[in-house]
Amino acid sequence: MANPKFERFIREQVDELKKLGFLSQIRILNGPNSAKSIIDGKEVLILCANNYLGLANHPEIIQAAKDAMDKYGAGMPAGRGVMTLSILLELERKLAEFKKTEAALCYPTGYVANMGGIWPILTEGDTIVSDELNHASIIDGCRLAKDTGRAVYKHLDMQDLENKLKETAKERVKGKTMIITDSVFSMDGDICKLPEMIELAEKFDAFIYLDDAHASGVLGKTGRGTVEHFNAYDKVDVVMGTLSKAIATVGGYIAGSEALYYYLHRRSRPFYFSTGFLSPAECGATLKSLEIIKREPDRVQRLWDNTRYFKKELESMGFNTGVSQTPITPVIVGDPEKAQELSRRLYQDENIFVQAFSYPVVPKGKDRIRTIVNAHHSREQLDYVLAALERIGKSLQII
Numbered sequence: 232m233a234n235p236k237f238e239r240f241i242r243e244q245v246d247e248l249k250k251l252g253f254l255s256q257i258r259i260l261n262g263p264n265s266a267k268s269i270i271d272g273k274e275v276l277i278l279c280a281n282n283y284l285g286l287a288n289h290p291e292i293i294q295a296a297k298d299a300m301d302k303y304g305a306g307m308p309a310g311r312g313v314m315t316l317s318i319l320l321e322l323e324r325k326l327a328e329f330k331k332t333e334a335a336l337c338y339p340t341g342y343v344a345n346m347g348g349i350w351p352i353l354t355e356g357d358t359i360v361s362d363e364l365n366h367a368s369i370i371d372g373c374r375l376a377k378d379t380g381r382a383v384y385k386h387l388d389m390q391d392l393e394n395k396l397k398e399t400a401k402e403r404v405k406g407k408t409m410i411i412t413d414s415v416f417s418m419d420g421d422i423c424k425l426p427e428m429i430e431l432a433e434k435f436d437a438f439i440y441l442d443d444a445h446a447s448g449v450l451g452k453t454g455r456g457t458v459e460h461f462n463a464y465d466k467v468d469v470v471m472g473t474l475s476k477a478i479a480t481v482g483g484y485i486a487g488s489e490a491l492y493y494y495l496h497r498r499s500r501p502f503y504f505s506t507g508f509l510s511p512a513e514c515g516a517t518l519k520s521l522e523i524i525k526r527e528p529d530r531v532q533r534l535w536d537n538t539r540y541f542k543k544e545l546e547s548m549g550f551n552t553g554v555s556q557t558p559i560t561p562v563i564v565g566d567p568e569k570a571q572e573l574s575r576r577l578y579q580d581e582n583i584f585v586q587a588f589s590y591p592v593v594p595k596g597k598d599r600i601r602t603i604v605n606a607h608h609s610r611e612q613l614d615y616v617l618a619a620l621e622r623i624g625k626s627l628q629i630i
């Protein structure tokens with residue numbers, strides 16, 4: 232590096248990351264994102280992919296991506312303030328239909344959707360009230376909002392949310408209030424208490440911004456997400472989503488009113504000043520994925536059948552699965568070395584890949600492996616994982 236000060240800074244940071252265990256080996260997938268695939272040269276059963284509905288390698292989706300490339304080419308013609316592709320507009324209409332909103336605006340990823348969707352809808356004097364365990368992209372999106380009041384309520388604690396709304400209402404002389412939350416929390420797999428939040432939002436004249444990343448394709452009878460799950464249509468003003476989980480492609484979006492669509496289209500800087508949007512292949516693939524989710528609702532059913540079975544078996548063996556209510560099921564071990572060892576033995580001895588997480592990703596003492604079952608895992612595969620977990624769990628004295 233040319234500048235010694237800069238080089239020293241980067242090296243010190245890397246040393247710190249090594250100490251925290253943040254530079255642990257990252258597995259390299261060298262095959263399709265399916266229940267079994269090739270990681271680092273060997274066949275492995277994958278139990279930590281976000282491919283909830285098993286759509287990532289669906290032949291129709293792959294073909295749709297190819298067809299869209301053939302028709303539109305590989306990239307985008309210009310920034311969206313200048314010109315856009317008809318297939319991207321078609322996708323936005325279909326996403327709105329999927330979320331049952333008036334409109335949906337696409338971003339290149341879910342992270343960018345939060346970075347671009349949160350701060351433009353806030354102005355000076357507004358207040359943000361946020362769950363303490365909200366995703367990093369929500370936190371970053373909120374940080375960009377200028378001159379707004381902030382309050383963080385205890386995770387899922389509706390009494391604390393009410394207290395924070397009361398306190399901020401006293402201080403607030405003008406402006407709107409936004410309650411913002413993940414709908415499914417990615418480390419514990421618990422679900423936000425949307426009905427109570429709606430009541431509080433009505434009582435305190437607030438609006439709700441919901442990050443439906445892990446809920447779309449997962450919650451609700453037809454996989455439309457948290458609003459369908461709680462039958463709360465027209466009660467949530469902004470729903471953000473990602474395409475990179477159950478939809479199994481790449482991209483993000485903000486769904487809401489038509490007015491919100493037009494407003495963000497002109498005022499969201501990561502949207503307006505970028506040419507990097509969903510490519511034609513991603514649009515084609517996503518349109519097909521949405522079509523399959525609608526056509527084959529049994530995928531959501533299979534995901535939940537697998538989830539219930541796996542959770543029940545884990546719990547009956549005596550594993551601590553925390554407060555999970557969704558396919559994200561942590562196996563909480565409470566010790567960083569044990570969590571790493573459990574993940575390592577599953578991988579080395581049993582050819583099963585499940586990632587371990589420790590502080591600072593999860594609180595100290597909540598070290599875990601995080602399992603995610605998908606719709607395409609067979610019962611045989613789940614039984615194989617359960618037997619391996621039982622064996623290693625006993626030998627490590629976790630159960």
Ligand SMILES: Cc1ncc(COP(=O)(O)O)c(C=O)c1O
Pocket residue numbers: 340341342343345366368413415417442444445473474475482483
């Ligand atoms: C709750 C939540 N919000 C936003 C994102 C970001 O979405 P994407 O992966 O599309 O950038 C994630 C992804 O991990 C997430 O879990």
